[in-house]
Amino acid sequence: MSNEPTPSGSDYQPTDRRPIASRERAVFKRVAAILVSRGVTANAISIFGMISAIVAGVAQFLTSHWISGARALIVMATIGIQLRLIANMLDGMVAIASGKASRVGELYNEMPDRVADAAVLIGAGYAIGGEPTLGWLAAVMAVFVAYVRAMGKAAGAHNEFCGPMAKQHRMVAIIVTCLVMAVIPSSITPAWVLPSWLGGRTVSLMALALAIIIVGCVATAVRRTIRIAHALKS
Numbered sequence: 001m002s003n004e005p006t007p008s009g010s011d012y013q014p015t016d017r018r019p020i021a022s023r024e025r026a027v028f029k030r031v032a033a034i035l036v037s038r039g040v041t042a043n044a045i046s047i048f049g050m051i052s053a054i055v056a057g058v059a060q061f062l063t064s065h066w067i068s069g070a071r072a073l074i075v076m077a078t079i080g081i082q083l084r085l086i087a088n089m090l091d092g093m094v095a096i097a098s099g100k101a102s103r104v105g106e107l108y109n110e111m112p113d114r115v116a117d118a119a120v121l122i123g124a125g126y127a128i129g130g131e132p133t134l135g136w137l138a139a140v141m142a143v144f145v146a147y148v149r150a151m152g153k154a155a156g157a158h159n160e161f162c163g164p165m166a167k168q169h170r171m172v173a174i175i176v177t178c179l180v181m182a183v184i185p186s187s188i189t190p191a192w193v194l195p196s197w198l199g200g201r202t203v204s205l206m207a208l209a210l211a212i213i214i215v216g217c218v219a220t221a222v223r224r225t226i227r228i229a230h231a232l233k234s
Helices: 026-037 042-063 067-097 103-126 132-155 167-183 205-233
Strands: none
Touching: 026 067, 042 067, 042 103, 067 103, 067 167, 103 132, 103 167, 103 205, 132 167, 132 205, 167 205
């Protein structure tokens, strides 16, 4: 979220925010307070989160090219995705705590999120055991889910953050998959051969995770559309 004050100089307080229970934890409130005292801007935190996601995506991509270091890269990707989620939470907390939250900030907060989603999901598609087509499709669906929410807000409804495959759910799905891949020996990792019309590639857990994300995103888009339509009618 932007640290620029609103043009009118009023204290803008966003009320339609993504519900994140971790915001109420003392440790994150303390971290936000420290960041504000050090002059760290919400925009800088948003950019940091986006860069963390890009690093995670690149690390996933490299797992299929550097097999001997795949586990280390998977752990790096896991850390990068987790840092992205923490940054997504802290940027808003810092913007509000510093008194510099703004409507313009909400706009710019969305842009790094879309890049981060694409980086992680496309990277997962090229990861060891992944499938590029599924990675790209998951990225497209992630953007579409966010688009449905944004269109609902523009039409006059509230921001609809419901799942089952909202942003945090997508990232958790990839994190869990990465952790499982880092722990389970490759010799016993389940694998499947895709039909010839899908390229005949051998895929594993990451492809399964992406498929679940895609199906979940479709369900999420439908559910959000129904809830937004109901809100607009009432």
